[in-house]
Amino acid sequence: MEFQHKPVLFDETIASLAIRPDGIYIDGTAGGGGHSHAIAEKLATGRLLSIDQDPDAIRAVTERLKNYPCSIVYQANFSEMAKVAEKLQLVPVDGVLLDIGVSSYQLDNPERGFSYHNDAPLDMRMSRQGVSARDLVNTLTWQELAQIISRYGEDKNARGIAKGIIKAREQEPIETTLQLAEIIKASVPAAVRREPGHPARKTFQALRIAVNGELDRLSQGLDAAFSILKPGGRLAVITFHSLEDRIVKQRMASWCTGCTCPPDFPVCVCGKKPKAELLYKKGLAPSEAELEQNPRSRSARLRVCIKL
Numbered sequence: 181m182e183f184q185h186k187p188v189l190f191d192e193t194i195a196s197l198a199i200r201p202d203g204i205y206i207d208g209t210a211g212g213g214g215h216s217h218a219i220a221e222k223l224a225t226g227r228l229l230s231i232d233q234d235p236d237a238i239r240a241v242t243e244r245l246k247n248y249p250c251s252i253v254y255q256a257n258f259s260e261m262a263k264v265a266e267k268l269q270l271v272p273v274d275g276v277l278l279d280i281g282v283s284s285y286q287l288d289n290p291e292r293g294f295s296y297h298n299d300a301p302l303d304m305r306m307s308r309q310g311v312s313a314r315d316l317v318n319t320l321t322w323q324e325l326a327q328i329i330s331r332y333g334e335d336k337n338a339r340g341i342a343k344g345i346i347k348a349r350e351q352e353p354i355e356t357t358l359q360l361a362e363i364i365k366a367s368v369p370a371a372v373r374r375e376p377g378h379p380a381r382k383t384f385q386a387l388r389i390a391v392n393g394e395l396d397r398l399s400q401g402l403d404a405a406f407s408i409l410k411p412g413g414r415l416a417v418i419t420f421h422s423l424e425d426r427i428v429k430q431r432m433a434s435w436c437t438g439c440t441c442p443p444d445f446p447v448c449v450c451g452k453k454p455k456a457e458l459l460y461k462k463g464l465a466p467s468e469a470e471l472e473q474n475p476r477s478r479s480a481r482l483r484v485c486i487k488l
């Protein structure tokens with residue numbers, strides 16, 4: 181299967197990095213190499229480090245960038261990017277890009293088990309290592325499953341779905357994506373089944389986030405990126421749902437906050453200075469034209485901060 185990913189907010193993201201031909205850049209989520217390729221095209225004497233945790237993505241981006249000697253492709257979790265960049269003597273950097281989440285390739289490739297549209301072993305591991313979605317649904321307690329579905333899927337039917345999973349696995353282990361999708365469908369009230377969208381969508385998102393530790397990795401990745409940025413360097417982050425966006429928004433807001441003394445203090449005693457400024461106050465959403473072309477981009481946001 182060809183590795184294709186249609187990057188969301190593509191031109192806006194590349195423009196927001198203000199790429200210098202002699203700069204050093206990190207693409208922490210290389211995927212199919214769309215963004216990496218666009219960055220490499222703009223470099224002369226600069227360097228690009230393209231990271232992904234998925235071995236399939238690494239193969240795809242290596243092929244895509246084979247004619248760009250400025251680029252290095254490295255398989256790692258982006259939470260490790262500071263260590264990797266230091267090892268490769270690429271710090272400090274001028275810009276970091278994180279295009280968070282799952283790629284179209286991962287979603288559409290039935291073998292990877294991310295999608296409730298195709299039958300496949302229930303896997304969802306981006307790095308192909310560690311605990312899979314199959315392990316979670318067959319071993320976690322009812323409370324643990326309900327908590328994951330509620331917290332990471334924001335699904336109000338979490339308790340019923342968790343109960344349905346426990347009941348089903350007492351009969352036989354849950355092995356495949358469609359088996360799980362059917363169990364979820366049967367566990368939600370009839371009114372929910374009639375709503376638009378598949379009733380399994382939120383549970384699949386929740387399991388994917390849990391399997392890949394996505395929210396913790398995102399927090400760690402943001403700190404790692406900010407720690408190796410030069411003054412004037414830029415961090416651009418694209419997210420696909422509100423849980424991720426909240427983390428990015430709050431982290432960037434904390435870097436951009438200066439004095440926190442009460443307003444009635446005559447002089448500042450906290451001494452806190454902002455470490456960054458935002459490029460777009462509220463982040464950037466896809467245009468109407470992009471939404472029409474790519475409905476998957478509906479909840480995407482681009483947030484960019486500049487280190488001071």
Ligand SMILES: C[S@@+](CC[C@H](N)C(=O)[O-])C[C@H]1O[C@@H](n2cnc3c(N)ncnc32)[C@H](O)[C@@H]1O
Pocket residue numbers: 185187208209210211212213214215216231232233234237256257258259279280281282283284306397398
């Ligand atoms: C939305 S796609 C990126 C697509 C890419 N921007 C392009 O132009 O093709 C997200 C990619 O990030 C990778 N990824 C997600 N979380 C990661 C993490 N914590 N560390 C490294 N790679 C990660 C996924 O494996 C996937 O290939």
